[in-house]
Amino acid sequence: MSVRFLIIEGNIRDVRESYRAGTGVSPAEGYGNVLLGIAGGGSYDILNATDADASLPKGKMFKDYDAVVITGSALNLWKQEPESMRQVEVARAVYRANVPFFGSCWGLQVAAVAAGGDVQPNPRGREMGFARRITPLAAGLKHPLLAGRPVSFDAPCSHLDEVSTLPPDATLLASNAVSQVQAAEFRFEGGTFWGVQYHPEYSFAELAFLIDRRMGALMNEGFFANEAEKNSYVADLMAVGANPSLNHIAWRYALGPDLLDADQRVTELRNFIEIRVKPHAFSRAA
Template identity: 40%
Template sequence: MTSPTTTAAHRILIINCYPRASRENFDRSDVGHPHDLFRAFLAKEAPQATTELVYIADPDFALPAGTTIDDFDAFIWTGSDLTVYLTDDPRVAPQIDFARTLLDAGKLCWGSCWGIQLASLVTGGEVAANPRGRGWGIDRGISLTEAAATAAMHQGKPASFDAFTMHLDEVTRLPDGTSLLATNTHSPVQAAIIGTFWATQYHPEYTLHEMGRLIAARAPALVREGFFPDEAAVAHYAARMKELAADPDSSELRAELGVGDDVIDPQIREVELRNWLRFLDSQAG
């Protein structure tokens, strides 16, 4: 068993960015909630940290009673199925405002998928629908840029890797002065540190099991968009992903799904999140 990344008693606010209807659909569809994926990571890598949870897309969003942003050491933003450039959407506008507040105050944030789109939009970048269509399951051939060699996010990460993904939109232009840290052919903007907001388009917090659950729930869309011939094929693929999660040493399943250690081994998959915790420790010190 490896040692945790930090034993500091950080107080972290997890911001679930999905609207209530989507969260209820997660429950009906047997999909894990993204805040629970981050909680599982923190329980392992930051066992002394405490977390609180808010649902920012809900109309009654507020910080936990009696708190301000200064009561938290860091903030984690989950993914979302909303569209960030629809800024008049009442489920989106508060997220833009709160992200701007945190960035203006210099608060350390992490955000997967939705996070890189949100942080980019707030600071002057651009986001649009990906003309290549949905990124789903595993994003292939993500490469680190030269800038990543001197950035804290990817220290210890392979120069090229695959990672979990599920998204329709992408960052088309990073904010001025922001270095691109990772890229691939499907979504050229894959990772960046935007002010104090560490963000990836891919999901280092996901696991094979959880991505299998999500893919199974997305079956109608994946068939409609032409990735599978029918929902039975989606179910089979998702089931095989869950089987590999249960038996990660299976060479047969690894070959069938095209999955290697960069996706299976948390010591590789979660590098960015562990580096974020190390940076949090350095800021607290």
């Protein structure tokens, strides 16, 4: 059995190319590679859903995939730009196809709006680097998406906006002090979405790239006092990502096993694949 993923790329072309120049892959390619690593193989197609001429590969429909996953994005849904609203319509089509559906950060927000929710700028500001003390709620403690997560955990993150209003048919699974909606399940027109506001797919190197790329905004918002401070932080992230046993860096930034251990970091993705994607693939192949 070979699992087939569709990755919906949330970024416009210029951002995709900038990302590829800095990391070697686009966000969708990086996400797809992580999913294949967890699944133990398979394949993925990419839909650049911001593009006006975007389409699935010839002859393919959403129902032909074992899972659809939406990446993060630098866009803002509350602006209602065409590049964003195209993705909302794509998400509605995925719901109707009743395919296992997942998204991180922007992906959660797109799925929320598609199902009747709303997204607005977070009044508490940007959550960048690591989302701290994410706490599963009563529903989350019993939900398979968060199976294996403790009563409080940290995760990589990067976002300015948040789901401000849940869709009518939704279950809130986890929150923290910065964003009420950190994990949720949405149901719409026959389909079910699992998603998180954080980024279980991110490596430390990817997070370091994003922080470096957004230096100006982060300095203006008080995350760093100067460029040297930012450079030191980025270098530390790169170092501990390459060697998680660097205890002095882990101690400096309060990085626990939920962040340093790659298997723990991708908990939600592994749960999604094992609980929803692989059974769907088996049933489709039967």
